[in-house]
Amino acid sequence: MKPLNATHPLQIYSNVFTSQPDETHAIPHGTLLGEWLTANIPGFDPDNDELTFSLPFDQPVTAPVDCHFVPKKGVVKVLTFGLGSYLLSKMTPKPGGMKTSKRNETQGSEIDLSSASNQAVKYGQPIREAFGRSKIVPDYIVPPRRYFGPDGKTHWIEGLLCVGVGDYDIPASSINVANSPIVGLGGDNYATIYGPGESLAAEPAARWWHTSKEVGPTSTGGSGLALGTVSDATRQAPAGSYLFSGKTITPVSGQTFPTNWETGMYLQIENYRDYQVAGNVLSGDMAGLQVSGGDSVELAGDAIGSRAVTSYTAPTTTNAGTPSVWTAQTAPALSYASEPAQFTVNVGSVTGVVTLNSDYLDEPALIDDINDQLTQTALSGLVSVSAGLMITELPNYAARKITVTGISGAVRVFGSVSQANQNTVIGTARVEAEPAKLTLAGFDYSGSSVRLSINKAGETFVITGVSANLLTVDRVDGLGASTWLGWTTGFTTSSTSLQLDPDTIEGGWVGTFAATPGDELCDRLEFDVFMPQGLIRYDSDGDPHEMPVHVYFRYREGPNDSWKQVSKPFRAQTRDQFGITFSVDLPTPKRVKECQMRRRFAERNKQNIQDKLEWFGLRARMVRKIDTYPDLTTLAFRLDGKSTSAESESQINVIATRKLNGVATRSIGEAVNYIARNTDMDTAAIDALSADWDQRGDYFDFAFNKATTVKAALDTALMAGYAEPTVKSGLISAVRDTKRDPVMLHAYQHTYSAQNTTSEIITQIDMPDQNEVEGLDVEYLDETSWRVETLRCELPGSTGARIEKIECEGITSRTKVYQWGMRQLMSRLLDNVQYSTKTELDARNSEYGDYVNFVQEIPEWSQSAVVESVSGLHVRSTEPLAWVAGEQHVIALQRVDGTMSEVRDATRVDEFTAAIDTPFEMTAIPQETALFFGIKSRFANPAIVRDVRPSGGETSISAIAYSELKYQYDDALPPA
Template sequence: MSTQVELKVYPNKLDLALYEPCTGYTGQTLSSWLQVNVPAYDDREEPLFSVNINGEHVLPSEWTIYKFKRGDDIKLVVEAKDPITIAYAVIAVIAIGVAVYAANQIPDNYNSTTPDGSSIYDINTQGNKPRLMGVIPEGAGRHLIFPDYLTMPRREYINNEQWLYLMLCVGKGEYEILPQEITIGNTPVNRYVGDVDYQVFGPGEDVTTHEAHRNVYTSSEVGSTAGTNGIELKGKVTNSGGSNSVYDYTFIDDKIKVYMVEYEPELGGYIRYLVMPPFDIGEILTVQFSLENQNDGYYKLIEKGRNGSTVKKVDGQFQDDPNWTGFITESDSHANVNVENSGGDGQFNGPFFACPKGEKTNKLWLDFSLPRGLGELDDNGNFLSRTVALKIEYRDDGALSWTPVDTITFTNSTNDQLGRTVSVDIPTKIRPEVRVKRITAANDDTRIYDEIYWTSLKSELESATRYEGMTTIAVKIRGTNALAGSAENKFNLIATRKLPIYENGAWTEPKPTTDIAPFFAHVIKSSGHSDNKIGLDEANALHSIWHARGDEFNAVFDSASTIFETLKRVLAVGFAEPTIDFGRIIPVRDQKRTIYKHMYQPDNYIGQLDRSISLIDDDEPDGVEVEYFSPITWKSETVICLLPEDQGINPEKVRAFGITSRDKAYQYGMRKRRTRRYRRTRFDFKTEMDALNSRYLDYCALADDIPGYEQTGRVQFINGRSIFIDNENLIWQTGEPHILALRKPDGTLSGPYNATKGSAINEVIIDRDLDFQATLNGTMEPPLYMFGINTRWCNGVIIRDIKPSSIDKVSVTADLDDDRVYLDDDSLAPIL
């Protein structure tokens, strides 16, 4: 003989003092108990509750095996499966369904916060920019994108033409990009034949096939500034009237004697005489012979004189060398003596570090520009060839000695601007400092064009070879006059997101799509949830509606947001919202409906039904002004949405994030305007557990307590189509068609049925057979009914809020629906 056992159901695992006692029987399995006592129960891969018997955790696989025994301590604990569920896991497992309120106000969208980097929604900030530590933009549907820098732009001279390299991030995910929709400014790149080269890389593809992939750092200490072309490399001026002058040196003890050697035409030969050295006290001099010499090195000028200048030897860091005892005597030397550290005529410029502190490189680029060309005019106006030679040296941070690079020479005969990028490969990675000097003498002859500038110092840092999870584009642009002003920060494109689509119970390969449902599912899946957390069937049903209507979601997310806020934005363009039901996120659409889901009337209220009506305020908006993004100009435009009685003097301003159609923006605005105007009645009531049957935005039948409207009560007896009720004073209105609706055991509405008066005073005859089997033996609550004339038998309401307040009480808020809300859902925007 079976005996009863007690099951304790804990709605909140954080408060084990609160539980609901339930009854089972010995020999019964948990699985069979759930099926008998929990009508909504279904087997799940991840149950919404855990089972503990006699202090031991019982796995779901054992629920069909273990049989209750007398004296068992059985505990069922509701387990929250995610942060959103935690907030609402306060009800017993007996009512496993939970409907969650989601606010129907769309967040003020485009730029609620200022993102790091560019924003396509603000015309004042549109452009390519770095997004340091920012959110990787993610596109949905078809939209304009200004890709963000993955590496900083760099320029390089190739065959005396300057080219710009850009490595850009289109966005997270995979996109379709058509060649004709890639532009610089407003001009498609295919108009610049030969001037633009680009390559699109999908997520994870090798980007090293394009030179733009390199992560190049440009030193801020070398380069052009306002009014200058860069660092001018100056050579010693040696022309003093037409004959070349040279210096000879004598090195003895700690002194340097400087001799000027000049050609004397009257003597027909050279003369040599002591001169004041062309150096200043305190300057660092480099002494270098054409062949190896022990006097080579750095020297600091201590005292300056015509008959000899005193120096002190220093090291590469310009520190005194205490071991130096003097020069090895050398007379009439043609050594090169230059000032090391001032960047003056004929001196080294620099050194400058090529990469930031903490970084190393083995690849350098140095840019040089000759703005007036290179050459020499002869007496007949012909342009003759001329050569300029440069010396480049580098060393590691902290090193004493310099490593020379092969002498760089420029030779040409033109007055057109010239430029060259010199690349330097370093055997091992170091943090180099670089210096450059001109070793060709300068000339003050106005017919000679040989000014040269050092305009840039660059180094390659660690470069990515692929970018997982994002689409990138590498670009190489010739710096022509047509592109000079817009190429670097106005590169843009129109991309269409590729996403898998759920069809016939399976996911397709990613394909270009502007539909709402695929991106809705993607948002949830990209947050780490599996398919069983997505209301795929519900989304697929709405997909058919959205696609047929032409509803699209076209947007770019470039600032941080929560998954729920993102889903609200995505679904809003289709008049829908996200809710959580049985642990799944599902979309529900606010649309015109005629079939009622559930019935609520005084017999299943707790307390009174509260009605509140919002009256029209003189100050409330008299229209809606919708801001949307035009797919033609890709700028914000507006459309005004007015009812016939509206003047539009004080419209509500709304931003339609994700809408790029004027007609759709109008429909969106008119829905908001009509909702504000015609949904002004709200109902608040409480039930026991009944309201947990409903979901957010369900369309339900609600009984009112106003005399002359519906009549309600309980069914006493059913005989075929004859329904006997508990009201012997049922009011029939002559000449009016009547309706009877019944409540099924699961809370859903049966009917409504056309009703006629029976022979008994409490008999109602319906026009067709009932669609459920009523239980009237007292084991459960009998069916409830609502009765009235065809136009006033119930209030059709939209469920707005369901809040469990304990294990036996639920608060409900509902709006009185009005068919006028939906009248402009397919309307076209007025012609401008």
């Protein structure tokens, strides 16, 4: 009797790929097979006739069950309900994306916060496996560690990334952050590649640091968690973007106003903007300021204090101007190799010399060369040449006069230069808009630009209405009266501060947050304190001084344990942002589930003091670590924030070439052999195709980032070489149709005629319709830009009315993509003739992708018969031969293996007999050997097999017609 927990194996076999089970699953004893498959295999289809099970679906499982995969139509297929061999099967978890934020409300410079945004890998997904040459954005293996350097102004990130399964050739110069090579960043930035199995024991970036997600940048744009004060009313509105319009303020990035704000509360509003400085005059956007000479303003930001207003000037608008234009008098010559031309282009007082000493395909090519030469002169960025050899001034327009001075041969380029110079058109100069200007008495700033919040002195903002999503304010004087018109033009900004009058009491604890995940142990804690506005105080004379602050950090394993507290006082004199990373070493590894922090004294909230503190980060270094990854290529890196935060797309990426058999290669054949390395391969066929691919320069450059099957991977790899997988004699093989040598078009190909078919040979022609595609837009990853580009493939004269968009994977060369796309287009246009028939056993000699002949019984076209006799150069048929006056005839025989002999020219001897000029290279058997006869241009129809289907004693075969036109663009160059 079976125990209650007994199971039986379900063994999945694919006869195409292996003689061993591809997968084995355990099914509980007594479970109905169909019920288990439905419950455990997503998308299971009981009607899939390509799967055969050794047990009916409605029977209980009491013994091992076998599932066999039976491919149809001679083509390799895959199991369609989730079982089967996967090419990429190794998974590793990675943390979700981490967001950094910079706040723009400091008086000094901002820290560049480090960010290495890489492709996320969720648990259970496969690791990438790349072939050929690819741009790869590696994935995190362990979470990255971010921390501040000793100078407090550099934010570092270090981590370990996975390039992919296998070994890769990755030059140091091809390891980039966005588009910048890491080797060129200098300093302590570095990136190191570790091959499969190399030790990472001494690599600090390979350590697992767990970062608490609750501590750090906030969803409303804050850099960290404010170490603030305890008060009855919320002192400050959340950070984020706000719309200022009229006398209303509206949150526009998801934040809401504090619920305990009330009408009548006074509000400090600081909008920080950049202004240009010229002496004591500020220029820029001053919407809502509403001041005039004699008023005073309060400044915050890069300058602090009150200043008297000398004058205020409202802004004006911009006049863009018009370009100067010089136009040639005639169309240019295109040949200058034997008779060069040289001329000078003059734009005002700036000149540039152009020399033409080449022959050009057309006028656009000539114009491109002239423009390229102009960019190498002082005229770069001033003018551009366009169709008709029109020289046009580029923005910003300065009303410069454009002329040309001929040196030699200029008349062949432009015609009459003197006439063109007389006709030159002088444009109008751009007149810039004048921003609002504010002149302040006693204002003195050393820079050319300044970041300030400017408010009218003596007037205060007061809340006149408040809800979660709308704040109404007015600006009143000391008596409560208002003449303020509001922010009449309106603007949106995230560089703003909305807060009530400050309270001054001790800061409260922020937290509690866990430092370690699950039951993991750590031996070190790190926490970051960030000063988003710097740390500084000014005396009454405006002189700067150090500002001291003090934070407390405490932690414990759980709520029943006592707190362990550390005190961290520090001081600074800087208005620049900076941060400090503190560490706490644990003598004994612990699980730290609770951490808190607070500041000792409250934030001052005075214009002469900047002491805002934020809890920026919390990390724990795990005791558990992995020192080697046997099957993976990894990348350890350390980068500062200046290298990673400039653009949102800043990603660590590499240009990597896969190594197979120890050698970097882009070979299609090498990739195919690797993908199918655990199967029985038709190596001779793959080697033959590889020689052709290598000779043509066809490569396979592709990274598999998702789980796939061997069949799907082979499809992708072979597509790059115009081939596809198939099965021949039980082996995985590949077929690729290409242009045939006309001499050997018919010879040595299996031939089907009335002599070996059991039914009529049917020709089916799909006639073109109004929806037939005229061209293809091919999307591909370009090897130069490493972006997805689109290339139009169409025939000359195409109207472009019916364009189909397709994707090309594995080909990165624009030229090769064009050739591939044109092959796809020609297939759509020409694969419209199909032949089909039935034989007894003969058709089983043909396989998918084979070249074959069809000889049809068409009067005065082609026919088949049987050889009655062969005497010297005379061949006699058992049936009359259909001679057509004025036509050239040919004759061929069928070999015993079913293939056609060489085709010989035939001349009439009599109705049954033909004379040939050269003997056949085979011996005909009278009354047995088949004979093929007809007009030379159409006696046999070459075709490519698409389906061979045995059924009982008969075999059906179908094929598409061969046309050499299909391959006419296989070596073509794409349009310019």
